[in-house]
Amino acid sequence: MPLTPFHVLPVWPLYVRWPKRWDLLALSFGCVMSDLEVITVYPIVGTWEAGRGIMHSLLGVFTVNLVLAVVAARYLAPWLAVRLDRRFPGKGWRKFAGHDVVTDRKAWTVTIGSAILGGLTHLGLDLFMHYDTPLFWPWRAVPISALPLEIALNPAWNVGIELVAGAVFFWMLWRWVGK
Template sequence: MPFTPLHLGPGMALKAGLGERFSLLAFGLAQVAMDLEPLMGLLTDAPILHGITHTYLAALVIGLMVAVITPPLGRPVLRRWHQELRYYRLDWLVQSERWTPAPLLLGALSGTLSHVALDSLMHADLQPLAPWSAANSWLGVIPLSALFWGCVLSGGVGALGWIVQRWAIQRHSSRAVK
């Protein structure tokens, strides 16, 4: 994947399906954390871009670290997002700013593990099961175009689903007040 944006599609679908039980912010930060190694490899002209961080074992460790750092890193991002929503009178899209462990862990771990899974489909330098195996049996299982469009469509459908949910919640709560 050309860095993080396409990886966010499945995360948006998970957000739409799980709502408050899933942290999209932790998922997004996990995507960025996973792509630090390939970025450094590109900058230093390394022969292997997807090394140790692109294994399931390292993804678990990185996911746990992201779950811990999401509240302090994510709080200013979320506050700014909420300011923008309120400025454009989209208050009904504002979500809770409380941080609980389960959504953070689910978002961060699903972010890192899905990152390895998606990258395994297209990058020959991945060894997702290292240190136990150097094989990447998922490489080329589906065409790159299907991978690309799957991520794009899951993001679009997820975003639409999340917006419709938020609208329905707001509509229901405003009727209850009347």
């Protein structure tokens, strides 16, 4: 991690700044998708680090993660937003920074590009938060990290980042989500 939802930090501003060029839902699902393996594998193997494999690799970002993120962005999320909006109207289920995300359909190339970019930002951030990110999975002879081990494993670094990211995240939520 950062905490999974904080991964939207680098991608949401892209959509707010260039709403025609990016697909909000594909960016959003793309940037969190990697951690799906953490919540599904972790309970079985019993360690967070061991839970990071193909979905935290470049191979995954262009294959498994891409398919899952595109399906979630194109079908699942719009379907859910429409339902919720009908059931509890006026709560902004379909709104993000002045756009209706259900009607804001993009070309396939934009959706796919957004999902891939989201995935790459996930790996990029994780490089600064873990002592090992399996970028080249299944090949992983040496740990890959952007940080020296002492920093990557230092709780002060990790907690500090989470606090800063958390503050920005909640600001973005308040500013854009449902508005």
